[in-house]
Amino acid sequence: MTVDSKQSKMGAGVGFERIRRITGYLVGTMDKWNDAKKAEERDRVKHSIAK
Amino acid sequence: MIQMIIKRDGRVVPYDREKIALAVLRAMRASGEGTVADAARVAEAVESALESRCGAEPPQIEVIQDMVEQELMHHEFTNTAKSYIIYRATRTRARESRTTLMKTIDEIASKDAKLSDLKRENGNIDGDTAMGAMLQIGAAGAKAYNEAYLLRPEHAKAQREGDIHIHDFDFYALTTTCTQIDIIRLFKDGFSTGHGFLREPQSIQSYAALAAIAIQSNQNDQHGGQSIPNFDYGMALGVGKTFRSQFRKKLTDVVEDHLDEDNLADAVAEAIEKTEASFGPNALEPTEGFDASLASHLYDSLCIEADVAAHLVARARRRAEDQTERDTYQAMEGFVHNLNTMHSRAGAQTPFSSINYGTDTTPEGRMVIRNVLLALDAGLGHGETCIFPIHIFKVKEGVNYNEGDPNYDLFRLSCKVSAKRLFPNYVFLDSPYNLKYYVPGRPETEVATMGCRTRVLGNVYDPEQEISYSRGNLSFTSINLPRLALEAKGDEARFLKMLDDMLELVAQQLLDRFEIQAKKRVYNYPFLMGQGVWLDSDKLGPYDEVREVLKHGTLSIGFIGLAETLTALYGKNHAEDPAMQEKGLEIIGRMRKFCDDKSQAMKMNFTLLATPAEGLSGRFTRMDRQRYGRIPGVTDREYYTNSFHVPVWYPISAYEKIHIEAPYHALCNAGHISYVELDGDTAKNVEAFEQIVRCMHDEGIGYGSINHPVxxxxxxxxxxxxxxxxxxxxxxxxxxxxxxxxxxxxxxxxxxxxxxxxx
Known part of the structure; x- marks a missing residue:
């Protein structure tokens, strides 16, 4: 991952990385996910651990 | 009088009755009826029919073909008419695929991946790069060819219309899916990558480097991912070698320092060899008496007093141990970095790699497990979370599950790392359908999984070899279950009948594909078969057909959207109503029974897969919404729910979710996975994290992982x-x-x- 050094000093235009699991594999950024899987990720709810 | 005709592309060309006669004659030859004179007679009849229909207007080619069909029937050449219709349909299919193909290539070549869903079908390929786009164009071409020339018409129709999804369809004519690579067997006496021979590795660093190369090489022979089922057992041999050579070096150092002499390496080596001759090879935990014997040999050859010699041996042992631990960490760090940066498939992808470990309780194996977990925990150069390999921790009672088990500390460490890095995932050896194959002392009988979820263990073809190693999936095809439910309109009996038919159709398609795969020869898979990675392939010569040994692999039938299927049939899904859980288990159980019966009938491994479904989750839903409209709980989202999962949007506790999904793991013997989603704060709580893993174990989950935002x-x-x-x-x-x-x-x-x- 290389970022133009001047730009990164400022950070302008640099996004956050968001790592998620898809079909068992991790994907480093959701940019490359297809539309259906993006929608699925958006819909995921957290599961409580209360018994 | 007809003078001109209009071709499909709009060109107007001179009319020629002979061409019609020739086409008719060809169809007659194919069906074995009619003569040249008959063909001429039919052509004449077509001509007069055209004249009366079109007059002076030039007719379209399609109209002419309609007339040929009609006149063949009229002249009672029924079989010829049939073969003509099939010929026409095949040509249409080929023509359409050509047009679609050009459009597809145009999209790949000119559109940005951000704007093209097609280019993001597989999240691991960067369609914006030259090699990524080339891979996609090649895939598009192969798909068009495979559909037009290799599929039976009924399979092509089912695939095209979204009844089924034939996975890795671009590779239909070429290869098989995946393998669990037994690195112990591969490394013994060295191996060749096709570009050079690699000798048997002699240190943990080279063991780790070669493990990455093995994954990369095999990835180029198959279309799926690659996994190592025995990462700890395999790497442990490298740790042992590193320790032995470090021990020799360190002992030489301390002896030379003590005697203030140089060049004692040979004398020290001789003392070690003599000791090993009676006590077996030196190891992190040597046979009792080893060190005392070595000290006495040092006394014999170098006259070092007994208590001093013992002291030197102990010091050398400590130093060698420390050095080996450091070397192992570096080797594991290098391995993980390597798999995240190395390229395969013309540079378009990093290999899809997985490693299984957790059950080797030797000090060497434990050192591997500890250090690979620590390397995973540290992340990449800037602390990034590693995407590859998928780490899979094998959980087993008596080995690492309970306090007091030899590797319990490593299980705890794995929870801590997974709570931060999303890996390892967990595979559960105690679940009954895994335990029944487990033989203590034979690690090849431990279930191992591909990271995505594919697993292979039972073996109908060869019941003597029910093992994980050196086997894998050959191909899989998924059924659009919600489609069947929608088509059945709430009629359960009708649904089940359609399901049975669809299972039969898919089984036939898998067998057709197997036939293509089986005709390949060893040289078509230079690494997989040529280097003996695949079970029993070492018994074949380079020109032998791979048919028989391939039967160790699995043909898998997958499915998507059990939740939507139940909703379409009965109005509720299996999380909403316990009665629906019963229905769900009936449906999936029926599919499993079909696979078992088929396996027995064919003496091949048909297995049921809870499909990973990356590309098809949107494709099926789009098609079904177009066909049946927007149906709440069925087609009202952009995707179908993965396999037997409780829908991702359904609010439920982690424990309930695990409880509902676990019984399906037992049924889906080709692979399964369950996820639990935690919020970031809960994931930081390692105790809570471990409790969820324990719940998965106790409920009989086969393979699970815990998601949290990273x-x-x-x-x-x-x-x-x-x-x-x-x-x-x-x-x-x-x-x-x-x-x-x-x-x-x-x-x-x-x-x-x-x-x-x-x-």
Whole structure:
């Protein structure tokens, strides 16, 4: 991952990385996910651990 | 009088009755009826029919073909008419695929991946790069060819219309899916990658390097991922070698220092050899009496007093152990880095790699497990979470599950790492359908999984070899279950009948594909078969057909959307109503029974797969919404729910979710996975994390993992949950941070190895 050094000093235009699991594999950024899987990720709810 | 005709592309060309006669004659030859004179007679009849229909207007080619069909029937050449119709349909299919193909290639070549869903069908390929796009264009071409020339018409129709999804369809004519690579067997006496021979490795560093190369090489022979089922057992041999050579070096050093002499390496080596001759090879935990014997040999050859010699041996042992631990960590770090950066398939992908470990209780094996977990925990150069390999921790009672088990500490460590890095995932050896194959002392009988979820263990073809090693999936095809339910309109009996038919159709298609795969020869798979990676392939010569040995693999029938299927049939899904859970288990159980029966009938391994479904989750849904409209709980989202999962949007506790999904793991013998989603704070609580893993174990889950958000700000290096604002540097996505603030952060967080762009 290389970022133009001047730009990164400022950070302008640099996004956050968001790592998620898809079909068992991790994907480093959701940019490359297809539309259906993006929608699925958006819909995921957290599961409580209360018994 | 007809003078001209209009071709499909709009060109107007002179009419020629002979061409019609020739086409008719060809169809007659194919069906074995009629003569040249008959063909001429039919052509004449076609001509007069055309004249009366079109007059002076030039007819379209399609109209002419309609007339040929009609006249063949009229002249009672029924079989010829049939073969003509089939011929026409095949040509149409080929023509259509050509047109679609050009459109597809145009999209791949000219559109940005951001705007093209097609280019993001597989999240691991960067369609914006030259090699990624080339791979996609090749795939598009292969798919068009395979559909037009290799599929039976009924299979092509089912695939095209979204009744089924034939996975890795671009590779239909070429290869098989995946393998669990037994690195112990592969490394013994060295192996060849096709570009050079690699000798048997002699240190943990070279063991780790060669493991990565093995994954890369095999990835080029198959279309799926690659996994190592025995990472701990395999790497442990490298640790042993490193320890032995380090011990020799360290002992030489301390002996030379003690005697203040040089060149004692040979004398020390001789003393060690003599000791090994009676006590077996030196190891991290040597046979009792080893060190005492070695000390006495040192006394014999170098006259070092007994108590001093014992002291030197102990010191050398300590130092060698420390050095081996450091070397092992570096080797594991290198391995993980390697798999995240190495390229395969013309550079378009990093290999899909997985490693299974956790059950080797030797000190060498434990050193491997500990250090690979620590390397995973540390992350990549800037602390990034590693995407590859998928780490899979094998959980087994008596080995690592309970307090007092020899590897319990490593299981605990794995929970801590997974709570931070999303890996390892967990595979459960105690679940009954895994336990029944388990033989203590034979690690090949331990279930191992591909990271995605594919597993192979039972073996109908060869019941003597019910093992994980050296086997894998050959191909799989998934059924659009919600489609069948929608088509049945709530009629259960009709649904089941259609399901049975669809299972039969898919089984036939898998057998057709097997026939293509089986005709390949060893030289078509230079690494997989040529180097003996696949079970029993070492018994074949380079020109032998791979048919028989391939039967160790599995043909898998998959499915998607059990939740939507139940909703379409009965109005509710299996999380909403216990009665629906019964229905769900009936449906999936029926599919499993079909696979078992088929396996027995064919003496091949048909297995049922809870399909990973990356590309098809949107494709099926889009098609079904177009066909049946927007149906709540069925087609009202952009995707179908994965396999037997409780829908991702359904609010439920982790324990209930595990409880509902576990019984399906037992049924889906080709592979299964269950996820639990935690929020960031819960994931940080390692106790809570471990409790969920334990719940999975106790409920009989086969393979599971816990998801939690892992975000990273590349500017300040923060890893954790980031909402709108980065909790460390305070910037929002895309915002800038001032130089002064950056300098403050660098001082405040010296442990951050490097800030991207400002090293």
């Amino acid at each position: 975000d990273r700000d590349p500017i300040c290096g923060y890893v954790g949950v980031i909402g709108d604002t980065c909790p460390r540097c305070g910037r929002k996505e895309g915002e800038a941070v001032s130089e002064e603030r950056m300098q403050e952060l660098i001082k405040k967080f010296p442990q951050i190895k490097a800030f991207v762009g400002i090293e």
